Structure formats: structure tokens, C-alpha cells
Amino acid sequence: xxxxxxxxxxxxxxxxxxxxxxxxxxxxxxxxxxxxxxxxxxxxxxxxxxxxxxxxxxxxxxxxxxxxxxxxxxxxxxxxxxxxxxxxxxxxxxxxxxxxxxxxxxxxxxxxxxxxxxxxxxxxxxxxxxxxxxxxxxxxxxxxxxxxxxxxxxxxxxxxxxxxxxxxxxxxxxxxxxxxxxxxxxxxxxxxxxxxxxxxxxxxxxxxxxxxxxxxxxxxxxxxxxxxxxxxxxxxxxxxxxxxxxxxxxxxxxxxxxxxxxxxxx
Amino acid sequence: xxxxxxxxxxxxxxxxxxxxxxxxxxxxxxxxxxxxxxxxxxxxxxxxxxxxxxxxxxxxxxxxxxxxxxxxxxxxxxxxxxxxxxxxxxxxxxxxxxxxxxxxxxxxxxxxxxxxxxxxxxxxxxxxxxxxxxxxxxxxxxxxxxxxxxxxxxxxxxxxxxxxxxxxxxxxxxxxxxxxxxxxxxxxxxxxxxxxxxxxxxxxxxxxxxxxxxxxxxxxxxxxxxxxxxxxxxxxxxxxxxxxxxxxxxxxxxxxxxxxxxxxxxxxxxxxxxxxxxxxxxxxxxxxxxxxxxxxxxxxxxxxxxxxxxxxxxxxxxxxxxxxxxxxxxxxxxxxxxxxxx
Numbered sequence: 001x002x003x004x005x006x007x008x009x010x011x012x013x014x015x016x017x018x019x020x021x022x023x024x025x026x027x028x029x030x031x032x033x034x035x036x037x038x039x040x041x042x043x044x045x046x047x048x049x050x051x052x053x054x055x056x057x058x059x060x061x062x063x064x065x066x067x068x069x070x071x072x073x074x075x076x077x078x079x080x081x082x083x084x085x086x087x088x089x090x091x092x093x094x095x096x097x098x099x100x101x102x103x104x105x106x107x108x109x110x111x112x113x114x115x116x117x118x119x120x121x122x123x124x125x126x127x128x129x130x131x132x133x134x135x136x137x138x139x140x141x142x143x144x145x146x147x148x149x150x151x152x153x154x155x156x157x158x159x160x161x162x163x164x165x166x167x168x169x170x171x172x173x174x175x176x177x178x179x180x181x182x183x184x185x186x187x188x189x190x191x192x193x194x195x196x197x198x199x200x201x202x203x204x205x206x207x208x209x210x211x212x213x214x215x216x217x218x219x220x221x222x223x224x225x226x227x228x229x230x231x232x233x234x235x236x237x238x239x240x241x242x243x244x245x246x247x248x249x250x251x252x253x254x255x256x257x258x259x260x261x262x263x264x265x266x
Numbered sequence: 267x268x269x270x271x272x273x274x275x276x277x278x279x280x281x282x283x284x285x286x287x288x289x290x291x292x293x294x295x296x297x298x299x300x301x302x303x304x305x306x307x308x309x310x311x312x313x314x315x316x317x318x319x320x321x322x323x324x325x326x327x328x329x330x331x332x333x334x335x336x337x338x339x340x341x342x343x344x345x346x347x348x349x350x351x352x353x354x355x356x357x358x359x360x361x362x363x364x365x366x367x368x369x370x371x372x373x374x375x376x377x378x379x380x381x382x383x384x385x386x387x388x389x390x391x392x393x394x395x396x397x398x399x400x401x402x403x404x405x406x407x408x409x410x411x412x413x414x415x416x417x418x419x420x421x422x423x424x425x426x427x428x429x430x431x432x433x434x435x436x437x438x439x440x441x442x443x444x445x446x447x448x449x450x451x452x453x454x455x456x457x458x459x460x461x462x463x464x465x466x467x468x469x470x471x472x473x474x475x476x477x478x479x480x481x482x483x484x485x486x487x488x489x490x491x492x493x494x495x496x497x498x499x500x501x502x503x504x505x506x507x508x509x510x511x512x513x514x515x516x517x518x519x520x521x522x523x524x525x526x527x528x529x530x531x532x533x534x535x536x537x538x539x540x541x542x543x544x545x546x547x548x549x550x551x552x553x554x555x556x557x558x559x560x561x562x563x564x565x566x567x568x569x570x571x572x573x574x575x576x577x578x579x580x581x582x583x584x585x586x587x588x589x590x591x592x593x594x595x596x597x598x599x600x601x602x603x604x605x606x607x608x
Contacts, residue, residue, distance in 0.1 A: 070509050092511035102502045106524045106601045116510035118520075146601050166510065 017049035017202035018082050018093065018169035020069060025078030026227075027064055037227040038064050042078070044221060044230065046170070051196055051203040053213035055256065056223030062206040065228070066174050069204060070096045082170065092116055095163040099175040101155035103147040109158050110134065110143040116166040133165035134158075136195065153184035157191075164199065171196070173205040177212065186244075189215055193240055210256045214249050215242055222259045232259040294355055296362035297345030300369070304338030307369040311376055311394075317383040324380055326401070330394035334369065341365065388570050395571035396578070403572060407560065411579055414545060414556040417473065418587075421480025422541045426534055429485035433492025433533070437526070438518060443493075450489060458483035458540070459547045466552045476548035483544040484537035491533030495526025528602065531595040538591060542584050557583070 027039040038061035046052050054062045068075045071090040080087045082094065095116070103112045114130045117123040123130075134140045137157040147155060156176060163171060173192075177185045189212060196203055196216075207213050213220045214236055222232040234252055242249065257263045311331035316324055344351050344358065358365065372393055378384045380392035400407070436443040436450070458479045469475035499522050507521050549558025557580050564572035 072505055072508065090508040090511070092509070094509065096505070096509045098502060098506070100502065102500070102506050104503065104521070104524070106527070106599075108601075115507065115512075119507060119510050119512035119516050148601075162506075162510075172509075 016167070016169055016200050018046070019048050019084075020044075020046040020170060020202065020204065021079075021081045021084070022065070022069070023079045023081070025065070025068060025075045025080060027061070027068065027076045029064075039068075039075075040227040040229045042228065042230060046202050046204055049200050049202055050219065051205070051217045053205045053207060053217035053220045054223060055207060055210060055213045055220050055260075056228060057225055057260065058208055060223050060226050061228035062223055063174050066096065066172050066204065066206055069170075070094055070172050072096075092120060092166045093168055094170040094172060095166055095168040096172040096174060097156075097159050097163050097176040099178045101147070101152075101159040103150075103155055103158055103162075105147050107147075108143065109139065109145050109147070109150070112147065112158055113161045113165055115162055129165050133161040136164060137161045137191070151184075153180050153188060156180060156188065160192075160195070164195065167199075168201050171201050171203045173203060175206055175208070178207070178209075185212070190241065192216060193242075197240060210253055210260075211244070211249075214252050214256065215244065220252075220256065222256060232256075293348045294345040294359065294362070296366065297341055297355070297358065300362065300365035301338045301341035301345055303366050303369040303373075304334050304341060306338075307373045307376070308332070308335035308338060310373055310381070314377075314381050316380045316392075319383060319387050324392055324394055326394040326397040327380065327392075330397060334372075337369075388568055391571035391574055396575045399572050399575035403575075407576060407579060410555065410557050410560040410576070411583060413553075414549065414558070414580075415583065417476055417549075417553065417556060418480065418541060418545050421477045421545070422484050422538060424477065425481030425484025425541065426488050426537060428481065429488030429533065429537065430492050430530060432485065433489040433530075434496055434518070434523065434526070436489075437493040437496025438522060450486070454486040454490065458544045462548060462551055472548075472552040472554070476545070476553050479548055480541045480544050483540040484534075487536035487540065488530065488533035491529045491536070492526060495529030496522045498529075499525040528599055531591075531599065534591060534595075535588070538588060546580075 022042055022044040025039055025042045026037065028035045028037050042065060044052075054065065056062050064073075067073050068080050069087065071087045071094065074088065082091075087094075103109075104115070107115075110130060111118075113133055114123055114127075117126055117129065131140065131143075134143055137160055139154060139157055139161065142150065142154065142158075147158070150158065159176070176192075177188050180188060193216060203217075205213070205216060214234075217236060220234040220236060221230055222234070223229065224231045234256060236249075236252060238246060238248055254263060308331045311327060311334060316327060344355050347355070349355060376392055376394075379387070379390050380394070432446060432450070436446045461479060461482070462475075465475035465479050466472055469478060503521050503525060504517055507517055512520070545556070546558035546561070549556035550562045553559060557576055560576045561573055561580075564570070564576065
């Protein structure tokens with residue numbers, strides 16, 4: 001694929017990012033009439049501070065892989081480890097941002113963002129972190145609003161603030177921009193990049209938007225249909241912030257579509 | 267709202283202060299009409315002699331007539347003064363049509379009972395007879411109301427609490443669901459009043475029996491709705507909290523229960539209705555106090571006026587309690603949008 005230069009790859013500060021190691025993971029779902037394989041021998045690493053995107057057709061099992069990494073479910077076979085420690089349950093060092101913002105409708109924006117600190121009993125001493133996180137996503141004025149008063153983009157930004165307030169080492173992003181309108185999505189992509197650059201966490205993004213994957217990630221992993229297998233890996237050696245019109249991105253996009261069997265329309 | 271008349275629109279526009287200039291000059295028309303109907307009611311009451319029914323005449327006929335005339339005069343003054351009367355008119359305006367309808371209904375009642383005797387005494391009593399009851403028997407009625415309220419509060423509080431705990435437990439724990447669910451399904455739908463004889467037999471006192479039965483009637487809907495509320499919480503709410511490091515207790519107290527609260531209030535509302543019904547039955551059957559007992563007792567003495575008076579008190583009591591419940595709900599669920607206003 002593309003020759004990487006080390007300077008470009010370390011563009012993002014790597015001081016607090018987690019190292020994720022996925023070793024030969026296969027996963028089956030139990031269904032009423034048997035089992036269904038969703039992941040087939042996936043091996044993948046995320047370097048500290050790296051931004052990795054998982055790209056694949058709908059329903060191929062990408063999101064399942066994220067649930068395993070988050071520790072919400074154990075893998076049927078294989079092993080997922082963070083900094084050489086096996087992942088067995090959810091941990092606040094790995095925060096998930098879901099496709100839906102899933103804010104709690106009974107809590108005001110501020111209290112939604114405070115959720116993680118409250119759950120770990122840190123809220124009393126560290127209230128300022130909630131304010132900081134809200135400022136980071138530009139929603140300080142909406143601290144007292146209820147979720148139903150927010151637009152889709154604002155709600156997703158609150159969900160990001162709720163994740164970032166915990167200072168995660170790994171941000172797991174499960175199609176976080178999938179339900180936003182296209183303009184808001186472009187804007188949020190840029191915001192995600194700057195948040196990632198500023199905070200230095202590792203990021204694992206699931207998406208089925210080829211451009212989004214290429215715009216955001218250091219590396220794009222392309223999955224096959226279910227059961228998901230790694231079909232290809234693209235390195236995106238372009239400095240941040242990237243430009244959507246970059247000829248190199250168009251080239252990579254073509255390549256990605258070819259791996260997905262969709263290049264006929266190119 | 268499709269049947270809104272021009273009048274309504276004007277009235278509302280007036281309330282909203284749209285016709286500032288017009289309004290200050292004009293009188294309150296609906297108020298004037300209400301005043302006329304009240305005066306008419308007074309005239310009928312005073313000038314039209316009561317029908318002779320063989321025993322002494324209805325007491326307080328004159329007082330009732332004077333009171334309605336007084337109401338008519340007060341309304342006339344307020345209506346003529348319009349907005350110069352200040353807040354009172356402002357508060358009365360929305361009720362304007364009811365202020366017209368109420369004397370019409372009272373008038374029909376008065377004519378059908380006291381004046382024509384179409385609805386025969388003693389089974390039907392005219393409005394003025396209620397004044398007699400409230401004037402002379404207020405202490406007994408008051409004590410009965412207090413007893414009913416005490417019994418209801420004890421039963422409803424116990425039942426609501428137990429129902430909530432049971433519902434939350436079976437909604438959360440699979441083991442608890444396995445054991446409690448069949449019991450709930452089998453015993454829950456039995457009307458609590460059907461267990462009345464049994465309860466009076468086993469309980470140490472009739473009061474304890476009644477508390478138990480009211481609690482039972484309340485607990486069933488509260489438990490079922492709390493359970494369904496907890497069970498139907500969006501599963502990703504739990505995923506979010508778990509990835510943020512939440513403990514099991516945090517998931518129950520801070521996620522499951524707040525998310526289920528709207529359903530819990532539906533259960534409490536249904537439970538309160540069931541509690542009223544059991545309360546009155548229990549008081550009629552064995553508890554020798556309370557409004558249910560008062561109803562039974564006045565019926566036994568053929569004191570039908572007292573019965574109507576007690577029914578009105580009961581209506582006010584139940585309606586106020588439901589209103590209170592809705593107020594609490596609106597407080598607790600202020601985050602919801604578009605809930606029904608009671």
C-alpha cells in the first residue's frame with residue numbers, strides 16, 4: 001500500500017493512548033435456531049494514540065468487535081487486551097460513543113456529562129471537569145437544558161463530552177455520526193480530529209462511510225461480509241487537518257471501494 | 267378545538283391582552299350573564315313555594331335563595347367593574363361559562379325536587395338540604411373524612427411502597443421474577459374487596475384489615491407497571507453507564523428507576539383509584555368510621571340529604587388527592603414534554 005513516514009504518523013500526541021491488542025478473535029451469537037458467526041479470526045492492534053477506522057458493509061459485525069473491545073461482552077474465542085492486560089469487563093479508561101447519543105432524558109445536559117464521574121464517586125471533587133468537557137464541545141450555555149431540547153448534532157456533542165470528561169485512553173466510536181445530517185457530520189468530523197489531537201487518546205471508529213474513515217483515521221481496516229474477516233488495511237499517511245479534496249484521499253477512496261466490491265460505480 | 271366559537275376566540279384574545287383598549291372600557295359579558303342566572307335561581311328559590319310533602323318544609327330554603335342572590339349581586343358588580351376589579355375578575359374569567367351553567371343545573375335540581383317533587387322525597391333532597399347537613403352535622407362529617415383520609419394514607423403508602431419494591435425487584439432480578447411473577451399473576455387480579463371477609467377474620471382489627479386490603483389493591487397496579495417500566499428500559503442506557511464504570515446499584519438507582527418513573531406514576535394513579543373503591547367498601551362492611559360508614563349509616567336512617575352531602579365531600583376528597591398525585595408527578599417528571607394536564 002503506501003509507504004509511511006514516521007514523522008507523519010506521530011502527528012497525534014501519544015502520551016495517554018491505550019495499546020489495544022486483538023488476537024485471533026472469533027465470535028458467535030446464540031440465536032433461537034442455532035448459532036451465527038459474526039467475527040472470524042480477527043487480529044488487529046491499535047498503537048497508543050493511533051486513530052483506527054473499521055470499515056465494512058452494514059451488519060458485518062464491526063460493532064460487535066467494538067462491544068468486545070469495550071468489555072461489554074466476552075469474545076467466544078481469542079483474546080482482547082489493553083496494554084497487555086486482558087479485557088474482561090467495561091472500564092472507564094475505554095469509553096464508547098454510540099450511534100445514538102443515548103443521553104438520559106431525565107438528566108440535564110450537565111448531569112449527563114457528569115455521569116461517569118458520579119458513577120465512580122469522583123464528582124464531588126472534580127466538578128470543574130464537567131464544565132471543562134462542556135466547554136470543549138462548545139455547549140457550556142446548554143448545561144441546564146434537557147436532552148429533548150437539543151438538536152441531533154448537539155446531543156451527539158454532549159455524548160462526546162460525556163465520554164471525554166473521563167479522560168479515556170481509548171475512545172470507541174460506534175458510528176457516532178451516522179444519524180447526523182451531512183453538514184453537521186462534516187463539522188463534527190473536524191471537531192473529532194481536533195479533540196483527538198488535543199487529548200492524545202487512541203481511537204477505534206466503526207463506520208460505513210468511506211470518506212469519513214479516510215478523513216479521520218491513520219489506518220483503515222476493511223472488513224468482509226459476515227462473518228467479518230479483515231480484507232485489507234489502508235494506511236492514510238496524510239497530515240492533519242486533512243483536506244477533503246486531496247487527490248491522495250480520492251485515490252485511497254477508490255482503493256477502499258475496490259476492496260468492498262463497489263468500485264464499479266467509481 | 268375545531269368547534270371554537272367566535273366568542274371563545276374573543277374571550278381568549280381578551281385574556282391574552284390583545285384588545286387592551288377595548289377591554290378596559292367594556293364590562294365582562296359572560297359575568298353579567300352568570301349574574302343574571304344566579305339572580306334567577308334566587309328568585310325561583312324564594313318566590314316559588316316548595317311543594318307540600320306532608321311533613322315539615324325544607325329548612326334553609328330562604329337562606330339558599332339569599333345566598334344565590336348574593337352571588338348574583340357580587341358577580342354583577344365584578345362584571346360591571348370589568349378589569350377595574352383587578353385580579354379577581356382575571357381569575358374568574360376562564361370559569362365564566364361554568365358560572366353560567368352551575369346555577370342552571372342547581373335550578374333544575376331545585377325545581378325537580380323541592381318545587382315540583384318530580385324526584386320524590388325522601389330519596390331525593392334539594393340543594394338547600396345540604397346546607398342543613400353541613401351546618402348541623404359538620405363535626406361528624408369532618409371526623410369521618412379525617413378517618414377515611416388516615417386509612418387511605420396508611421393503605422396507599424404501604425401498598426405503593428411494597429408495589430414499587432416488588433415491581434423493581436422482579437423487573438431487575440431474573441430469579442425474583444421467576445418466583446414472584448406467577449404469584450402476582452394469580453393473586454393480583456383478584457379484587458381486593460373479595461378478600462374482605464377473610465381479612466376481617468384474620469386481622470387483629472378491622473382497621474388493620476382495611477389497611478391491608480387497600481395496600482393490596484394499590485400494590486398490584488404499582489408492581490405491574492413498575493416491573494414493566496424497569497423491564498422496558500432502553501438497554502443501551504445500561505451499556506452507557508457500564509462503560510462509564512457504574513456499579514450494579516448505580517444501574518438500579520440512577521438508571522433503571524428514573525427511566526421507569528413515568529410508568530410508576532401510571533401505576534400509582536391506577537392504584538389510587540382502586541384504593542378509593544376498597545376504602546369505601548371496607549368502611550361500609552366493617553370499619554366503624556369514615557365516609558363509607560357515614561354513607562351506610564345515613565342510608566340506614568333514611569337521611570338521604572346526609573348521604574348526598576357525604577358523597578360530595580367524598581368527590582372533593584378523591585379529586586383533590588388525584589390532583590395532588592398529578593402535582594407530585596409533574597414535579598418529579600418535569601423533564602418530560604407533553605404530558606397530560608389533569
